[in-house]
Amino acid sequence: MKTRQRKTDSVKRNWRPARLAAACLALLLLAGCSAGGEPSQGAAGTTFVLGDTTFNPENEELDVNPHNAYSGWACIRYGVGETLFRYSDGMEIEPWLATGYRLVDELTWEITVRGGVTFSSGRPLDAQAVKECLEHLVEVHGRARGDLMIDTIEAEGQTVTIRTTQPRATLLNYLSDPYGCIIDMEAGVTEEGIVAGTGPYVAVSLRTGEELVLTKNSQYWGGEPGFDTVKVLTITDGDTLTMALQSGEIDAAYGMPYASYPLFQNDGYVFSSCATSRAFFMTMNYGSAVMQDPAVRRAIAMGIDKERFVEELLGGHGYVAAGAYPDHFSFGGGAVTAKSYDPEGAKAVLEAAGWVDTDGDGVREKGGQALAIRYLTYPSRQELPLLAEAVQATLEDIGFAVTIYNTADVHTYRSDPGAWDLYASAMVTAPTGDPEYFFTTHCLAGSPANNGGYANARLEQLAAELSGTFDPERRGELAVEMQQLLLDDDAFVFCSHLQMSLIAQADVAGLVAHPCDFYEITADLRPAA
Amino acid sequence: MRDGVSRRRQRGRRNHIRCRLLVFLLLAALLLLAVIFAEELCPYDPNAQIFQPLQPPGGGHIAGTDRLGRDLFSRILVGLRTSVFSTLALVAVIAAAGTAVGVLSGYCGGLLDGWMMRVSDVCLAFPGLVFALAIAALLGGGIQNAVIALAVISWPKYARLARGQTMAIKSSDYVAAARLAGDTAPQIILRHILPNSTGPILITAVLDIGTMMMELAGLSFLGLGATPPTAELGSMMSDGRSMLQTYPWVVLGPGIAIFVAVAVFNLLGDTVRDCLDPRNSHRT
Numbered sequence: 001m002k003t004r005q006r007k008t009d010s011v012k013r014n015w016r017p018a019r020l021a022a023a024c025l026a027l028l029l030l031a032g033c034s035a036g037g038e039p040s041q042g043a044a045g046t047t048f049v050l051g052d053t054t055f056n057p058e059n060e061e062l063d064v065n066p067h068n069a070y071s072g073w074a075c076i077r078y079g080v081g082e083t084l085f086r087y088s089d090g091m092e093i094e095p096w097l098a099t100g101y102r103l104v105d106e107l108t109w110e111i112t113v114r115g116g117v118t119f120s121s122g123r124p125l126d127a128q129a130v131k132e133c134l135e136h137l138v139e140v141h142g143r144a145r146g147d148l149m150i151d152t153i154e155a156e157g158q159t160v161t162i163r164t165t166q167p168r169a170t171l172l173n174y175l176s177d178p179y180g181c182i183i184d185m186e187a188g189v190t191e192e193g194i195v196a197g198t199g200p201y202v203a204v205s206l207r208t209g210e211e212l213v214l215t216k217n218s219q220y221w222g223g224e225p226g227f228d229t230v231k232v233l234t235i236t237d238g239d240t241l242t243m244a245l246q247s248g249e250i251d252a253a254y255g256m257p258y259a260s261y262p263l264f265q266n267d268g269y270v271f272s273s274c275a276t277s278r279a280f281f282m283t284m285n286y287g288s289a290v291m292q293d294p295a296v297r298r299a300i301a302m303g304i305d306k307e308r309f310v311e312e313l314l315g316g317h318g319y320v321a322a323g324a325y326p327d328h329f330s331f332g333g334g335a336v337t338a339k340s341y342d343p344e345g346a347k348a349v350l351e352a353a354g355w356v357d358t359d360g361d362g363v364r365e366k367g368g369q370a371l372a373i374r375y376l377t378y379p380s381r382q383e384l385p386l387l388a389e390a391v392q393a394t395l396e397d398i399g400f401a402v403t404i405y406n407t408a409d410v411h412t413y414r415s416d417p418g419a420w421d422l423y424a425s426a427m428v429t430a431p432t433g434d435p436e437y438f439f440t441t442h443c444l445a446g447s448p449a450n451n452g453g454y455a456n457a458r459l460e461q462l463a464a465e466l467s468g469t470f471d472p473e474r475r476g477e478l479a480v481e482m483q484q485l486l487l488d489d490d491a492f493v494f495c496s497h498l499q500m501s502l503i504a505q506a507d508v509a510g511l512v513a514h515p516c517d518f519y520e521i522t523a524d525l526r527p528a529a
Numbered sequence: 530m531r532d533g534v535s536r537r538r539q540r541g542r543r544n545h546i547r548c549r550l551l552v553f554l555l556l557a558a559l560l561l562l563a564v565i566f567a568e569e570l571c572p573y574d575p576n577a578q579i580f581q582p583l584q585p586p587g588g589g590h591i592a593g594t595d596r597l598g599r600d601l602f603s604r605i606l607v608g609l610r611t612s613v614f615s616t617l618a619l620v621a622v623i624a625a626a627g628t629a630v631g632v633l634s635g636y637c638g639g640l641l642d643g644w645m646m647r648v649s650d651v652c653l654a655f656p657g658l659v660f661a662l663a664i665a666a667l668l669g670g671g672i673q674n675a676v677i678a679l680a681v682i683s684w685p686k687y688a689r690l691a692r693g694q695t696m697a698i699k700s701s702d703y704v705a706a707a708r709l710a711g712d713t714a715p716q717i718i719l720r721h722i723l724p725n726s727t728g729p730i731l732i733t734a735v736l737d738i739g740t741m742m743m744e745l746a747g748l749s750f751l752g753l754g755a756t757p758p759t760a761e762l763g764s765m766m767s768d769g770r771s772m773l774q775t776y777p778w779v780v781l782g783p784g785i786a787i788f789v790a791v792a793v794f795n796l797l798g799d800t801v802r803d804c805l806d807p808r809n810s811h812r813t
Binding site for chain 2: 238239242257259260262263312313382386388389390392393394396403404406
């Protein structure tokens with residue numbers, strides 16, 4: 001009996017540490033469970049956390065300084081900066097920090113700046129502040145300089161007068177590009193890349209590629225922002241983003257993989273979706289020997305099964321693309337003729353050009369050179385790697401050998417013409433609601449993102465005409481003709497346009513997707529009632 | 530009487546081990562046959578993207594289909610072949626290279642021994658997988674490069690083992706006798722040292738198959754192993770991990786295949802060790 005009692009005591013003693021450990025573990029788990037769920041509210045007030053896959057150097061969004069590469073997208077998306085004009089839901093131009101404009105002559109625009117607006121630095125917004133900002137922009141930002149073609153800027157009171165070097169029909173559209181966010185140049189740019197804007201939130205700390213913290217701009221001219229603090233977390237991995245939203249670590253997500261959508265299609269979450277002009281497209285590298293053969297480019301264009309990609313692999317969350325623009329634009333969709341998927345036709349094109357599989361290994365050769373291409377893409381747009389494998393399969397069926405390079409360091413590779421043959425990316429082709437943007441950024445000899453080194457004299461001529469044409473109908477006609485040139489040369493293959501979705505916890509209101517893809521955090525964002 | 534009982538017990542234990550060895554050898558042989566004839570056993574082309582994506586297991590697809598509309602069972606079979614053959618090649622390379630270094634080092638001693646063991650110390654000082662990741666990143670993607678990366682970090686274990694065995698055998702009487710009889714160093718190594726140190730090295734190699742398979746799959750999972758469209762179990766799990774909650778079969782299929790293969794080789798290794806253990810031998 002005594003022995004039994006001793007055994008029991010011993011067991012009890014042995015159990016004590018185990019129980020203690022179990023209790024600690026349970027407490028930790030409970031603490032973990034209580035972390036998520038709803039926008040947090042503590043002594044510091046309400047906080048909203050957004051997870052975003054694209055706020056990183058891979059997408060040239062290093063900070064919130066709109067004068068730095070594509071960082072203007074972060075500036076406007078996260079509510080730091082605002083532009084003189086903005087896009088309506090129908091992508092029409094409407095005043096924002098401006099109240100109106102007058103076209104004095106073909107070269108001169110008179111813009112009235114809104115009164116009663118102050119920068120987060122405390123400086124009132126006036127014409128002089130706009131002049132300083134735009135002058136700095138065209139000085140340091142090559143793309144803006146080419147788009148805006150500003151000759152002189154004059155400021156008087158609340159009136160800014162901009163004179164362009166050439167007639168510029170789309171000046172207001174380009175001023176509405178994220179790089180056109182008006183920031184206080186007197187306050188300057190911090191080492192972290194933080195600027196003073198006029199938006200509903202003020203950036204207080206930033207770690208590139210990791211985290212941005214914003215606080216409410218209590219002096220905001222457009223009403224009181226709904227949250228005291230906003231945190232933007234860069235979460236490039238789609239699975240991590242999915243689990244972060246599920247666990248409540250974040251309140252909303254941008255860039256969620258389509259495969260995760262079923263997890264959030266319930267009462268616990270709110271979707272806001274819209275069609276955008278963001279396109280998955282491929283650029284052919286004219287600097288590569290194999291791609292200089294028109295037959296190879298044509299075979300690639302004929303060897304991509306866009307319908308299957310959109311319907312089966314994207315699960316219908318996109319639209320098959322013909323040209324650069326989706327069909328809600330008069331110059332988009334079926335206005336151009338693109339090559340359809342025709343593997344047998346592609347094989348015939350290659351045969352006729354002398355590309356034949358002589359050794360029976362499934363890869364064609366010509367003059368001792370194998371038909372091998374290097375396919376470059378990047379992972380932060382979650383479906384790009386999926387497109388890569390789908391294209392690899394259909395092209396290999398035609399007789400190509402395709403090696404996929406899927407890397408976050410895509411800029412290093414794409415700037416080296418000897419490192420790739422085909423580059424797949426996802427870009428918004430008409431963020432300004434106008435067709436000119438895509439051509440000036442991607443297709444002309446001097447375009448900053450003309451990665452493939454494409455050149456076409458006729459295209460340059462039409463681009464010059466487009467630049468000086470004010471008539472929207474004629475602009476549309478020119479855009480169609482220009483797209484057709486790209487397609488006939490097989491310089492680009494447009495695969496699909498995407499549906500953009502923001503997914504938020506059900507207790508968040510006012511997070512609304514916009515067709516331009518860069519209005520996200522606004523003063524309307526608030527905890528749901 | 531007591532001796533008789535003990536002998537019977539020992540005989541029973543020996544028979545049990547032999548039985549286990551037979552079963553696991555049979556399972557390993559079945560696995561090897563499956564991977565050797567993977568192409569013939571595949572119901573569909575493992576790279577053909579011709580089916581409706583993400584079909585659940587059943588119907589015409591035993592393991593379902595993946596996100597690109599490929600038959601998962603066919604890809605698992607071919608992926609298993611990639612994993613098993615790469616692992617066997619890796620283990621063969623590291624065992625041969627490590628043994629060669631260890632035997633030379635242990636037999637020659639002196640400066641050569643000191644130098645070789647310091648090199649192996651350097652390799653052992655790095656965290657294994659991190660070092661392999663760095664090498665794989667340097668060499669670029671591809672299963673061959675992943676094998677090279679793991680080989681670079683994994684040979685010292687065998688070198689240490691072979692060196693210890695060599696030093697012990699070198700000082701034994703029969704090696705001294707062989708030396709007196711006029712045997713040269715290569716003859717002593719080939720006739721006496723290598724045959725007598727094979728046992729522990731073989732056991733380590735068989736036990737290593739499972740571990741190396743996991744490490745190779747790990748590198749592939751991280752994107753530094755097999756490249757598309759090569760079917761490999763680690764990369765298949767990585768491709769499907771975003772669908773674990775929505776379409777679990779995409780991950781579970783390759784996961785179960787890795788589990789089964791690793792379990793079979795680990796259990797086989799354990800049994801081979803028991804079999805070669807002198808305590809289970811009838812002479813003890």
